[in-house]
Amino acid sequence: MVPILIGRIQTRLFLLALVGSLVTLVLIPLLPVPGSLSERYRVAFVVLAAVAVLGIAWEALYHLLMQFRWEKDWPSLFGLLTGVPEGVLLWLLLRAGAVPLIDTVPPGWAFATHFAVVWVVVWLVANGPMRVPFLRWRFRGGRLV
Template sequence: MVPTLYGRIQTRVFLLALIGSIVTLAITPFLPVDGPLGDRYQATFVVLASVAVLGIGWELIYHLLMQLRWEKDWPTLFGLLTLVPEGVLVGALAVAGTLPYLPGSVPAWAFALHFTTVWVAVWVFANGPMRAPFIRWRFRGGRLV
């Protein structure tokens, strides 16, 4: 079954909250960012929340683009490559320091490392291990609830 728009949004938010938070907790102390650890965690979690919130808008855009395809779905590789437009948008906002609750700006290298690590971890989990605990997920259009 092709994931529905609502199912993709649910899956995105769930995976960013679960897998994204775990990865962010693990890598934040090692990111090349100056400042106290508390500010670094605040910056990385603001970026993670921004990806989740802005990602809902991206899902709407992707849904419209998918309607132009015959099978109305993305190939799996497209799901991975969507990190480029989303990363560019959130990265530009983070480096400029314009995200709400962001304690200053984020160095581009630190953002790229954090964003790419989280994105790949979420993508790998969605395309592999997630299918074990959520057996019916695929048959319900990607909905978790």
């Protein structure tokens, strides 16, 4: 079964909250960015929250675009590649000062590294290990609740 809109949103939020947070906890201390570790974590988790909030709007847009496809779904690789426009938009919003709670914009390479690593790991978990603990996830349209 093709994941329905609410199922994709639930899955995205769940994976960003669980997997994205764990990846962020491990990755941020490894990035040589100026500032205290607590400030770097604060900025990284605000960026992660912004990805989650923007993701709801993106999912609605993807849902609209999928209505023009015969099978009403993207190939799995498209799910990975959708990170590119999402990352670019978030970066532009950060640079424009449109993301609340962020005073200093992280360096571009640090943002790109954090965003890309979280995106790829979340995508990999959604397309593999996610199906083990949630056996009926696919048959419930991607809904977790």
